[in-house]
Amino acid sequence: MNRLAVRSVRSRITSFTACGLAVFLGATLMMAFLAMLTTGLAHGTSGDDRSTLVTMATVVGGWAVLIVIFAVASTMQLTVRQRSEEFGLLRTIGTTPKQIRRMVSSESLLVTGIAAVAALIPGWLLGRGVLAMLRNGHLVSADVHYHSGLAPFAITLVAMLAAAACAARFAARPALTGSAAGALTASRVGSPELSRRRFWLGIGLIALGANYSVMAMTMGNDGGDKFAAMSLAGPASVFWSIGLAVFAPELLRRAAVLGSRFVGRNASGQLATIAMRQRAAELAGALRPVIILVGISTGTLYMVGIDAAAGQLKAHDVATNSTELLNLVVVGMVSLFAAIMVGNTLVATIAARRREFGLQRLAGSTRGQVTSMAGIEAALVAATGIVVGGIAALGAVVPYTIVKTPGYLPTVWPWLFPAVAAVAGAVTVGTAVTATRRELRQPAVEAVAA
Amino acid sequence: MNVLQLDGVRKVHGTGANAVTALDGVSLAVPPGTFLAIMGPSGSGKSTMLNCAAGLETPTAGTVTVGGVDLAGQDDEALTRFRRQHIGFVFQDFNLLPYLTAYQNVELPLRLAGTVNRTSRHRIVEMLDGVGLAHRMDRLPAQLSGGEQQRVAVARALVAEPSVIFADEPTGALDSSSAAQVLTLLRRAAPTVVMVTHDPVAASYADSVYFLADGSLVSRMDSPDAESVARQLTHLGELVAGRRAEAVR
Numbered sequence: 001m002n003r004l005a006v007r008s009v010r011s012r013i014t015s016f017t018a019c020g021l022a023v024f025l026g027a028t029l030m031m032a033f034l035a036m037l038t039t040g041l042a043h044g045t046s047g048d049d050r051s052t053l054v055t056m057a058t059v060v061g062g063w064a065v066l067i068v069i070f071a072v073a074s075t076m077q078l079t080v081r082q083r084s085e086e087f088g089l090l091r092t093i094g095t096t097p098k099q100i101r102r103m104v105s106s107e108s109l110l111v112t113g114i115a116a117v118a119a120l121i122p123g124w125l126l127g128r129g130v131l132a133m134l135r136n137g138h139l140v141s142a143d144v145h146y147h148s149g150l151a152p153f154a155i156t157l158v159a160m161l162a163a164a165a166c167a168a169r170f171a172a173r174p175a176l177t178g179s180a181a182g183a184l185t186a187s188r189v190g191s192p193e194l195s196r197r198r199f200w201l202g203i204g205l206i207a208l209g210a211n212y213s214v215m216a217m218t219m220g221n222d223g224g225d226k227f228a229a230m231s232l233a234g235p236a237s238v239f240w241s242i243g244l245a246v247f248a249p250e251l252l253r254r255a256a257v258l259g260s261r262f263v264g265r266n267a268s269g270q271l272a273t274i275a276m277r278q279r280a281a282e283l284a285g286a287l288r289p290v291i292i293l294v295g296i297s298t299g300t301l302y303m304v305g306i307d308a309a310a311g312q313l314k315a316h317d318v319a320t321n322s323t324e325l326l327n328l329v330v331v332g333m334v335s336l337f338a339a340i341m342v343g344n345t346l347v348a349t350i351a352a353r354r355r356e357f358g359l360q361r362l363a364g365s366t367r368g369q370v371t372s373m374a375g376i377e378a379a380l381v382a383a384t385g386i387v388v389g390g391i392a393a394l395g396a397v398v399p400y401t402i403v404k405t406p407g408y409l410p411t412v413w414p415w416l417f418p419a420v421a422a423v424a425g426a427v428t429v430g431t432a433v434t435a436t437r438r439e440l441r442q443p444a445v446e447a448v449a450a
Numbered sequence: 451m452n453v454l455q456l457d458g459v460r461k462v463h464g465t466g467a468n469a470v471t472a473l474d475g476v477s478l479a480v481p482p483g484t485f486l487a488i489m490g491p492s493g494s495g496k497s498t499m500l501n502c503a504a505g506l507e508t509p510t511a512g513t514v515t516v517g518g519v520d521l522a523g524q525d526d527e528a529l530t531r532f533r534r535q536h537i538g539f540v541f542q543d544f545n546l547l548p549y550l551t552a553y554q555n556v557e558l559p560l561r562l563a564g565t566v567n568r569t570s571r572h573r574i575v576e577m578l579d580g581v582g583l584a585h586r587m588d589r590l591p592a593q594l595s596g597g598e599q600q601r602v603a604v605a606r607a608l609v610a611e612p613s614v615i616f617a618d619e620p621t622g623a624l625d626s627s628s629a630a631q632v633l634t635l636l637r638r639a640a641p642t643v644v645m646v647t648h649d650p651v652a653a654s655y656a657d658s659v660y661f662l663a664d665g666s667l668v669s670r671m672d673s674p675d676a677e678s679v680a681r682q683l684t685h686l687g688e689l690v691a692g693r694r695a696e697a698v699r
Contacts, residue, residue: 278549364534
């Protein structure tokens with residue numbers, strides 16, 4: 001079975017590269033934050049430095065890890081979903097569901113393992129960089145020594161392997177239940193209904209987000225901890241984003257219905273909105289990172305903005321300034337990760353559509369029409385992600401604004417949300433168009449036969 | 451005027467030492483209203499010939515004209531527009547868009563050409579009715595049988611009123627009764643048909659059969675019946691051997 005797994009990975013190199021990249025970048029981030037934890041807990045570190053480092057690793061690192069694991073699971077799920085038909089085929093020739101599960105697990109472990117090991121040195125270096133920044137910003141004393149050890153790597157590796165294997169199994173499930181022949185055709189029809197499990201997962205995450213929002217509002221001004229509001233509002237936008245992202249297929253179907261009113265008589269637009277309703281499950285893989293990107297960047301950056309505005313009124317204190325800088329850097333890293341994930345998943349979804357594009361061209365679509373269809377589709381995905389991510393961001397922004405200012409919505413940085421939206425839109429549509437063009441280079445007949 | 455005309459069409463795949471001649475100077479004229487079958491063993495160049503004739507592949511040498519228009523020198527964009535208007539396709543594995551219903555699949559060529567209007571719904575339903583599937587028009591391809599999918603594909607090929615239909619093994623994936631339905635449909639409803647097949651029964655629906663071997667047309671049979679077509683196919687090997695011997699001399 002392992003040999004089959006190796007061959008299977010080789011034959012789907014684009015999808016697995018997407019998975020590998022998600023794991024690699026995710027593991028790098030995760031190891032860097034865990035290294036803050038090990039450095040903080042190391043013997044030579046003093047009490048104040050210890051609490052700063054541990055707080056940072058658990059609060060900021062905690063939600064970064066959550067995003068990373070979600071991204072890895074989401075990409076893995078996408079890769080496996082795309083292969084339902086192949087699993088159906090394997091079953092009709094006598095492969096048992098158990099054997100397929102084992103193959104899927106081996107594959108995901110193989111890819112995840114390689115990518116996580118590759119992230120070992122970058123993760124170590126990034127951790128050292130973050131610590132250097134903390135030292136330069138005088139958030140920790142200059143004599144704190146970087147102490148990474150093997151623990152961050154081991155924890156990251158286990159977390160990544162577990163996330164990938166669980167996601168792969170979960171995604172393979174629909175193709176492995178029911179009859180083999182049914183699995184073969186089911187993969188080609190529509191998208192799965194909202195299962196009870198997924199419904200409650202989403203509702204649970206949103207409830208957690210709401211809980212953090214309320215806590216940020218009520219406890220954000222408590223005591224002397226001036227970072228309480230941020231450490232509560234930060235996770236709020238993360239949980240809101242991930243919770244809403246769970247409903248990505250349903251959101252996309254709605255968006256397609258709405259979008260069909262705007263495309264008018266444009267053939268590519270009509271085709272895009274019709275196809276989106278049927279392919280919502282696959283496109284959901286592309287939507288999720290957009291929601292995360294917009295939700296978390298907007299949410300956290302507005303908090304930084306509000307603090308910056310407040311800081312200008314008060315006397316400058318070094319700690320506040322460096323915290324802002326640190327926040328910006330951390331948000332920057334996580335946003336960059338999310339932006340790469342947006343491009344990454346889009347490339348993976350589009351690479352799997354070569355045959356479909358060929359079919360369209362044989363039915364009379366010009367290359368331009370196929371490209372514009374993919375572009376319109378991506379624009380709809382981006383628009384949905386921007387709206388939903390914006391809503392998720394409110395989960396952090398509103399409580400934080402209430403706590404820190406007299407109003408409900410921030411008055412600082414009015415350009416921020418449009419800027420985040422523009423970046424998300426540009427990355428989504430740009431990647432989709434470029435990736436589609438690449439898939440159209442081959443003659444249509446060959447693309448369909450392959 | 452001929453609907454389709456091939457003059458000295460050559461197609462070489464690959465270059466240098468790896469070059470394989472798939473078509474070696476094929477000439478063919480198809481007058482309007484004919485149903486033509488092209489037969490030959492695997493690797494004889496049948497599909498390449500069809501792809502060249504339909505503008506899906508560019509010949510290395512020679513000319514292809516469809517409805518009097520030379521396909522050479524047109525870019526992909528122009529060729530696609532031309533195909534959409536003048537050429538219909540039926541493929542072995544149906545090639546329907548999986549996420550479009552039967553109705554939407556038939557409507558697709560009209561949508562792409564931007565010619566959907568008030569009367570098109572009526573026309574699409576009429577087309578689907580013509581292939582006996584009006585009652586299934588809201589189903590997705592995966593919810594239809596192979597024969598039904600191929601009938602939808604025939605309706606899609608006919609909807610834009612093309613001057614010629616190209617069919618590549620249209621019955622290759624069908625049982626004999628579905629195959630008979632599809633062939634009868636093509637014979638009755640299509641204007642001019644060029645069909646590639648290796649099934650003598652399918653070929654017997656045609657007005658005439660051309661036999662292809664090693665990239666060249668070697669013989670022709672009018673008003674074919676399945677038995678003589680089958681016999682001719684078995685002789686093809688000898689014919690090819692004969693031609694090769696001649697070439698050596």
